[in-house]
Amino acid sequence: MLREAVDKTKAYYCLDCGICTGSCPVSRYDPRYSPRLTVERALILGEKDVVCDPEIWSCLTCGTCNQRCPSTVDYTAFLRAARAEARQLGETGLCTHAEKIEAYLELQMLPTYRRPASWLGRGPKTRKRSDTYYFPGCLAFLGVIFREIGFEGNAIGRAAVELLNHLGIVPAIGDTEVCCGHDAYWTGEVDRVRDLAKRNVAAIKRTGAKRVVFSCPECYYMFRQVYPDLVGNLGFEPVFILNLLAERLADAKAGGLGLKTLEAKVTYQDPCRLAKYDRVIAEPRALLGAIPGLELVEMKRTARDALCCGSSSWVSCSRVNKRIQVERLTEALATGAGTLVTACPKCNIHLRCAMRDQDVGGSLEITDLVVLLARSMAAESAGG
Amino acid sequence: MAIVACTWHPLTAIENAARDGVTYRPDVAVVPTKCTGVVTVAFLLKLFAKGLEGVLVLGCADGDCHYYNGGERCKAIVEEAREILEISGIPKQRLGFQQVANSTSEEFDKALKSYLKQVKHLNIGRNRVASGSRR
Numbered sequence: 001m002l003r004e005a006v007d008k009t010k011a012y013y014c015l016d017c018g019i020c021t022g023s024c025p026v027s028r029y030d031p032r033y034s035p036r037l038t039v040e041r042a043l044i045l046g047e048k049d050v051v052c053d054p055e056i057w058s059c060l061t062c063g064t065c066n067q068r069c070p071s072t073v074d075y076t077a078f079l080r081a082a083r084a085e086a087r088q089l090g091e092t093g094l095c096t097h098a099e100k101i102e103a104y105l106e107l108q109m110l111p112t113y114r115r116p117a118s119w120l121g122r123g124p125k126t127r128k129r130s131d132t133y134y135f136p137g138c139l140a141f142l143g144v145i146f147r148e149i150g151f152e153g154n155a156i157g158r159a160a161v162e163l164l165n166h167l168g169i170v171p172a173i174g175d176t177e178v179c180c181g182h183d184a185y186w187t188g189e190v191d192r193v194r195d196l197a198k199r200n201v202a203a204i205k206r207t208g209a210k211r212v213v214f215s216c217p218e219c220y221y222m223f224r225q226v227y228p229d230l231v232g233n234l235g236f237e238p239v240f241i242l243n244l245l246a247e248r249l250a251d252a253k254a255g256g257l258g259l260k261t262l263e264a265k266v267t268y269q270d271p272c273r274l275a276k277y278d279r280v281i282a283e284p285r286a287l288l289g290a291i292p293g294l295e296l297v298e299m300k301r302t303a304r305d306a307l308c309c310g311s312s313s314w315v316s317c318s319r320v321n322k323r324i325q326v327e328r329l330t331e332a333l334a335t336g337a338g339t340l341v342t343a344c345p346k347c348n349i350h351l352r353c354a355m356r357d358q359d360v361g362g363s364l365e366i367t368d369l370v371v372l373l374a375r376s377m378a379a380e381s382a383g384g
Numbered sequence: 385m386a387i388v389a390c391t392w393h394p395l396t397a398i399e400n401a402a403r404d405g406v407t408y409r410p411d412v413a414v415v416p417t418k419c420t421g422v423v424t425v426a427f428l429l430k431l432f433a434k435g436l437e438g439v440l441v442l443g444c445a446d447g448d449c450h451y452y453n454g455g456e457r458c459k460a461i462v463e464e465a466r467e468i469l470e471i472s473g474i475p476k477q478r479l480g481f482q483q484v485a486n487s488t489s490e491e492f493d494k495a496l497k498s499y500l501k502q503v504k505h506l507n508i509g510r511n512r513v514a515s516g517s518r519r
Contacts, residue, residue: 100468104468112474116473
């Protein structure tokens with residue numbers, strides 16, 4: 001019941017100040033959507049009014065409102081509960097990408113589901129059993145469906161394993177793990193997420209791993225913050241790859257990371273899950289700073305104030321989302337950087353898409369931080 | 385298994401095959417579509433997710449589309465669906481694509497036989513792949 005969500009997220013503390021709506025990237029372009037009004041309507045008019053409103057599917061769940069709310073209302077959690085409620089009534093958001101994502105999830109539910117190890121290629125070293133498990137998420141799948149916009153999912157997975165190998169870690173890779181359920185979670189499919197969580201935890205436990213390394217902030221968020229509530233103690237520690245690398249970088253005794261010169265001027269897009277939900281802000285910057293020859297120029301809005309890449313959970317990709325993406329790309333271009341670095345495959349995909357089909361008045365290379373780091377490690381030391 | 389057939393040449397070929405008394409395996413469901421160029425990747429994948437073991441898409445020959453370029457478009461759609469099947473542990477040969485040159489029953493017979501040859505080693509119909517709904 002939404003009543004419960006109101007109690008849990010402290011939505012009744014709402015002072016009606018409107019900071020949430022003022023900060024919301026969606027409200028800026030779509031005046032029909034307002035976090036403040038959504039909360040107010042739930043409190044005054046009752047849950048039905050909110051649950052049946054198609055606008056609840058417009059939220060990006062970026063969490064900017066949560067950051068700024070003076071009453072610390074957890075708006076995104078409230079909205080997630082409203083979506084779960086809406087699902088029960090048969091309402092859903094618009095499924096983007098011609099339902100491919102939904103269809104892939106259905107294939108993953110088949111008992112025959114196996115991901116062949118061949119997607120990773122020959123270079124990176126992996127094992128069947130290891131203390132460390134690498135969870136690539138849906139990189140292989142995203143690599144297939146977004147190839148046309150130049151997104152290379154496999155390259156991110158390869159770079160991540162190469163970096164782990166460089167640290168002396170040979171990770172285990174599973175073939176039965178499924179989607180982390182992030183998008184199902186944010187679109188209110190709680191039962192499905194519980195099912196996915198159980199399968200993932202069981203698949204990881206079979207390899208005897210003590211820690212699980214992620215290169216996708218959304219998978220990391222799910223394992224760190226959501227899975228313990230759904231399936232209890234995980235029995236392993238979720239680690240984000242950038243945290244692991246930054247730790248090694250700071251450890252002078254271990255000899256740093258051996259990064260080599262890479263001449264470039266880059267800017268960094270903070271993924272929402274990483275910066276706003278998991279507070280991984282300094283680590284990517286420390287890593288970028290450690291690459292010799294690389295200059296990091298920050299955008300106007302960074303870290304916890306960073307603008308979202310404009311779309312999430314594969315619901316709603318409209319004119320509004322495109323305008324948010326163009327706004328972010330314009331901001332990135334204004335820094336004078338030639339490369340936009342991000343740490344989330346979704347930011348990568350969404351910004352690439354906008355870069356390709358919107359007029360942003362310039363061109364940026366978009367790349368993942370792990371790919372950049374792997375490139376820097378492999379670079380020739382003489383001149384780069 | 386299912387045959388997704390365009391209603392122009394391929395479906396007419398299947399109807400002619402029925403008229404000519406051509407026999408083929410009984411576990412085939414024919415799904416008519418206006419043009420194979422509008423079949424989506426998700427639709428093909430969901431047929432497998434429902435438990436089907438084989439899907440054959442029958443389109444018209446290149447340059448022979450009633451609309452514009454359905455057959456050519458379908459090649460790319462099937463190719464993408466195959467790649468996704470591959471990373472889901474389903475052999476990609478299970479999804480076949482054949483183009484029929486005309487509406488004769490021989491063309492249909494040839495296309496189906498060629499697909500069945502390609503998946504012979506996969507024993508379609510003899511093992512239960514999934515517990516999903518079956519015909």
